Amino acid sequence: MPNALTQKLEGFEPLTDHARWTLDGLLLKVRPVGARRDLILEGDKPENVLLVLDGFACRYKILPNGQRHIIALLVPGDFCNLNVFVLDEMDHAIGTLSPCKVADIPRRAIDEAAKSHSCIARSFWWCSLVDGAVLREWLVNIGGRSPGQRIAHLLCELLMRLEVVGRVTDDSYAFPLTQTEIAETMGLSDVHVNRTLRELRALGLIHLKRRVLTILNVQRLKAFCNFTPNYLHLRNTRWGERQDTSGPGPVPRDTRDVRAGQD
Amino acid sequence: MPNALTQKLEGFEPLTDHARWTLDGLLLKVRPVGARRDLILEGDKPENVLLVLDGFACRYKILPNGQRHIIALLVPGDFCNLNVFVLDEMDHAIGTLSPCKVADIPRRAIDEAAKSHSCIARSFWWCSLVDGAVLREWLVNIGGRSPGQRIAHLLCELLMRLEVVGRVTDDSYAFPLTQTEIAETMGLSDVHVNRTLRELRALGLIHLKRRVLTILNVQRLKAFCNFTPNYLHLRNTRWGERQDTSGPGPVPRDTRDVRAGQD
DNA sequence: CGACTTATTGATGCACTTCAAGCGACGTGG
DNA sequence: CCACGTCGCTTGAAGTGCATCAATAAGTCG
Structure with missing residues (x-):
C-alpha cells in the first residue's frame, strides 16, 4: 500500500517511479503519537518537518481569553510545517486530535528530494498552495454560510x-x-x-x-x-x-x- | 522612492543592490486601474503575475446566493497570483477597491529573478507564506472575536x-x-x-x-x-x-x- | 443642481450563545 | 463485579447580539 504522502501528491500530478521511491525515503522516522498531544507549539522553531501519516491533527491558536480556535485539519498526507524553510518561528500550534502516526523529516532531506525531482518540488509547492486555498474556503465558510x-x-x-x-x-x-x-x-x-x-x-x-x-x-x-x-x-x-x-x-x-x- | 515591492520584501530580509535592481526590472509594465474593476476572475488562467503597486485590491468569492465575500486585502507590494506557477486555474477572483496601479509581470521574468538571486526566491516564498499566515489570523478573527x-x-x-x-x-x-x-x-x-x-x-x-x-x-x-x-x-x-x-x-x-x- | 451612492439611525425578530441539568459510555479502583 | 468519576452527547430555558427591514441624512459626481 502506498504511503499517504505519495497518494496525496499523485492527486495533483503523476510521479515517476524514482520520485515515488525518493518520497518513501523521507518517511524513515515514523512515530506514533497519542490523541490530544501537541506536536508543535506557537513560537517553536522546529528543526524537522512533520508529516501526518495517519490520524487527524490540527492547526490551532489560543486566544488570550482562553478559547481555542482550530484553523485547519491535518489528515494523512498533510505537512505540518513546510514553512520551516523561510519562517523562523511558528505563528500557531499543531496538535493531534486522534492517535496519529507522524513522520519526522529532516529539512535537508526535503530539500534534496525537491532538488532531485522537479515533480517533487512542484508537488510540495502545490501542497502549500492548496493549504492556502482551503484556508480561503474556510474563511468564506465561517463568514458566509x-x-x-x-x-x-x-x-x-x-x-x-x-x-x-x-x-x-x-x-x-x-x-x-x-x-x-x-x-x-x-x-x-x-x-x-x-x-x-x-x-x-x-x-x-x-x-x-x-x-x-x-x-x-x-x-x-x-x-x-x-x-x-x-x-x-x-x-x-x-x-x-x-x-x-x-x-x-x-x-x-x-x-x-x-x-x-x-x- | 523605492517601489512598494522592494520595500515590502525588505521588511523580511535585506536585499543586495543588484537584487533591488532586478526587482525594479520586473515593474516595467504598469497600468492604472479604476476602482471596482476585476483584475482576475474565478476560473481564469492568467498568463502574467499581477502585482499591486498602489491602491487597495481584494481577493473575493461570490457565493451562489449572490453575497460577496472578501477573503484578503491586497495593498501596495502584494502579489495577486503567485500561484500561477503551480495551479492552473484561479479558485477566487481579484478586484480593485480603490483606483490602483498594477504591474503585469511575465511569469518568466519572475522565474528568472528568483533563479538569479536566492534572496529574491526566498522573499517570494516568504510572500506566499505570509499570505497564508494572514489568512489564518483572519480565520481566528472572524471565528473568535x-x-x-x-x-x-x-x-x-x-x-x-x-x-x-x-x-x-x-x-x-x-x-x-x-x-x-x-x-x-x-x-x-x-x-x-x-x-x-x-x-x-x-x-x-x-x-x-x-x-x-x-x-x-x-x-x-x-x-x-x-x-x-x-x-x-x-x-x-x-x-x-x-x-x-x-x-x-x-x-x-x-x-x-x-x-x-x-x- | 439633481441623481446616486454611502452613512446613519430606529424598530423588530430570531438565531445563536450561555447556563444548567440529565444521560450514556467508558475506565478505574475498591 | 459494581460504585464511582469523567467525558462527551443531548436537551431545555432564557437572554441577547446581530441581521433584517426601512427610512432619512449626508456625501459625491455628473
Whole structure:
C-alpha cells in the first residue's frame, strides 16, 4: 500500500517511479503519537518537518481569553510545517486530535528530494498552495454560510481529501472530532453544533456515530452546502475532473438561505 | 522612492543592490486601474503575475446566493497570483477597491529573478507564506472575536502592512473601503459595521472620515483586540523586533469579553 | 443642481450563545 | 463485579447580539 504522502501528491500530478521511491525515503522516522498531544507549539522553531501519516491533527491558536480556535485539519498526507524553510518561528500550534502516526523529516532531506525531482518540488509547492486555498474556503465558510451548510461543507471537503489518500469506503470515513472540537473549528458553540448535527441527521444527509461518519447521499449533501471542489485543485483523481453537474435530486434547503433566488 | 515591492520584501530580509535592481526590472509594465474593476476572475488562467503597486485590491468569492465575500486585502507590494506557477486555474477572483496601479509581470521574468538571486526566491516564498499566515489570523478573527475587536484587528494589521510600504504617516492611512465592503470582509452586516465603527470612535480609538483612517492611540487599539504581529513575520523593520510590552494605558474592554479572566 | 451612492439611525425578530441539568459510555479502583 | 468519576452527547430555558427591514441624512459626481 502506498504511503499517504505519495497518494496525496499523485492527486495533483503523476510521479515517476524514482520520485515515488525518493518520497518513501523521507518517511524513515515514523512515530506514533497519542490523541490530544501537541506536536508543535506557537513560537517553536522546529528543526524537522512533520508529516501526518495517519490520524487527524490540527492547526490551532489560543486566544488570550482562553478559547481555542482550530484553523485547519491535518489528515494523512498533510505537512505540518513546510514553512520551516523561510519562517523562523511558528505563528500557531499543531496538535493531534486522534492517535496519529507522524513522520519526522529532516529539512535537508526535503530539500534534496525537491532538488532531485522537479515533480517533487512542484508537488510540495502545490501542497502549500492548496493549504492556502482551503484556508480561503474556510474563511468564506465561517463568514458566509449558515451553521448547517458550514458543517456540511467541512464534511464534503474531508470526504474528498480523505478519498485521495484512501481513507474512505462507501462514503464513510473515520471522523474523530468531538462536537466541542467541531465547534472550535466552525466558530460555533458546542451546543449549537449538537443541534445542527441533529438537523443534518434529520434531513437524512449524514450518519455520525462512534466517531465514524457516513454520508448518506453525497450528491444531496454537496448541493445542500453548494460544495464545489475546484479549490482543492485535484486533477489527477476521479474527482478532479467532474463538476458534479448531474442532477442532485431533491435538495433540502437551509432555513437561512431563503432570500436569494439561486434557482 | 523605492517601489512598494522592494520595500515590502525588505521588511523580511535585506536585499543586495543588484537584487533591488532586478526587482525594479520586473515593474516595467504598469497600468492604472479604476476602482471596482476585476483584475482576475474565478476560473481564469492568467498568463502574467499581477502585482499591486498602489491602491487597495481584494481577493473575493461570490457565493451562489449572490453575497460577496472578501477573503484578503491586497495593498501596495502584494502579489495577486503567485500561484500561477503551480495551479492552473484561479479558485477566487481579484478586484480593485480603490483606483490602483498594477504591474503585469511575465511569469518568466519572475522565474528568472528568483533563479538569479536566492534572496529574491526566498522573499517570494516568504510572500506566499505570509499570505497564508494572514489568512489564518483572519480565520481566528472572524471565528473568535467580537465585531469590535474584529475590525480593530484589521485596522491594526493594515497599519503594520502599510507602514512597511511607506503608506502611513502619523498613525494615519488611506482606507478606501466602504462600510459595506468592511462588512463583506468581516462577515457582518453593513448596519452592524456602522454601529461598531461608531463604538470604536466613541471609545476614542479611531477616527475615520472621507476614506482616511487615523488611529488615535495605537497602543490602546492593539490592546483592545489583543493584536500580536508575530504572524506577519516581519523582522527587518522597526516593528518586527519589538513586542509592545510597554504599558498600553487604560484599555477599554469589549463587552463580549467579560467572562474570561485574563488579568 | 439633481441623481446616486454611502452613512446613519430606529424598530423588530430570531438565531445563536450561555447556563444548567440529565444521560450514556467508558475506565478505574475498591 | 459494581460504585464511582469523567467525558462527551443531548436537551431545555432564557437572554441577547446581530441581521433584517426601512427610512432619512449626508456625501459625491455628473
